[in-house]
Amino acid sequence: MFDKRAVAYFYIYLVEVTKMTMSIILLVVGFILGAGGVGIVLFRQKKMLQQVIDSSQSTIDLLSKRATDADVAAIEKKLQGDIRELREQLESQKNALIQEKNASERKIDQAQRESEASIQQLKSENDSIRRAIAEDCSHLGGEIDQLLGLIKTFERWHEEMDDLMKHNRVMHGKNSEFFAIVKNVVILSLNAAIEAARAGEHGRGFAVVADEVHTLAIRSENLSKDYKSNLHKNDLITTTTFQDIQAGGKMIAAAVVALVMLNNKIKSQLTA
C-alpha cells in the first residue's frame, strides 16, 4: 500500500497538473475562438476547477486528520471518478470547440469569397468608369483643339486692326492736306478782300464775296482742326480697344492651353 501522505500529495499533484493543462488548453482555445465563446467556456471551467479544488481541500483536511485506509480508498475512488468525469467533459468541450472552429473557418472562407467577388466587381466597375472618363477626355481634347482655332480669329482681328490704323493714318494725311488748302484759301480770301478794297466802289460786290469766302475758310479751318482732334481721339480709343481685345485673346488662349495640359494629364493618369 502507498503511504497515505504520498497518495494525498500525488492527488494534489494530479489536480495541479490538470489545472495547468486546462489553463493551457483554455488559453490556446481562447486565442482561436475569441472572447465570446471562450468567456462561456472559461466560466464553466472555472466552476469545475473550483469543485476540484474544494474536493482536494477536503481530502487534505481528511489526511491531516489521520484518515483511515478506508477513507483514503474512498477518496481515491472519488478522485478517480472526478478525473474521469473531468476528462470526459474536457474531451466533449474539445470536440465542441473544434466544431465551432470549423464552422468559423467555413464562415470566414465564405466571407472571403464574397469580399473577393465584391472587389472584383468594384474593379470592373472602376475600369469601365476610367474608360468612360478617358473617352470623355479625348472628346474634350478634340473640342479644346477646335477652340484653339480662336487664335486664327485673333489673328484676323489683328490684321483688320492694322488696316484700320493704316486707314486712320491716311485720314490724318488727307486732313493735313485739307488743312493746308484751307490755310491757303484763308490767305487768298484776305488777298481778295485787299484787292476789293483797292477797287473802291467797283469792288464792293467782290469784297462781299471775299468776306464770305474768308468766313467759309475759317469755318473749314476750325472743322479741320476739330476733325484732326477727333482722329487723334479715335486713334487712342481704337488702339487701346484693339490692344485690349488682343491681350484678352492671349489671356483666353493661355487659359485654353492650360486646359489642354490639364486634360492631357488627367487622360494619362487614367490610362496609366
Add this chain to the structure above:
Amino acid sequence: MITTQARGGFEQLFKSAIRANLGAAPEDTFEIEEFSDTKKIKEKEVLILTISTYFFRVIAFFYFSVNDATKDHFARKNRLQEKGLDDGAFYDAFAEFGNICCGQLNRELGHYFPHLGMSTPNVLETECLGYMSSLNGKHVQHFKVVINDSITFYAALCVCNDDTIDFAVRAVEPDTSTGELELF
C-alpha cells in the same frame, strides 16, 4: 474701385520694370518720380501696350522722340558699336524695350491675378494722349525717368476697371525666365 495698396502696387511694379529694362548698363543711375505737369512733356510719339485680365486692363505709355540722345542711349543699350541707330532700328529697339518692360509687369501681376494677356506695341502721336480721359482710367500716373542725370524719358500708367482691385505686392524670387510664349 482700386485700393490704396493696389495703387501702390501698380506704381511699384511699373517703376521696377522700367528700372530693370530701360538702363543701358548695370551702373546706370535712375531717378524715377511721379510727374503731374503732362503739358511739359514735349516728346512727339508714344508707345502703347496693354495688359488685360478678366477684371481690368493696364495700359502703359512710353513717350519718346526720335533724336540723337535717345537713339544713342538705345544704341548703347543694344551694345551697338556705331553711334546711334537709324530711325527704323530705333523704333524696333524702343518697341522691344516696351515689350520686355510690360512683359515683366505682366509676369509680376501674374503672381496676383491668374489669367493675364499682353498686347503687341503700337506707336501713336503724343497728341492722342490729350484724350486719355476718354479711356475712363480709374488710376492714372505719369512718371519722369532721368537716367545718369542726363537722359529723360516719360512714362504713364492707366488702369481701367469696373470691379474692385486689391492686392499687396509681396517679395518674390527674381524671375529669370526670358519671357512668355507669344501666340501671335
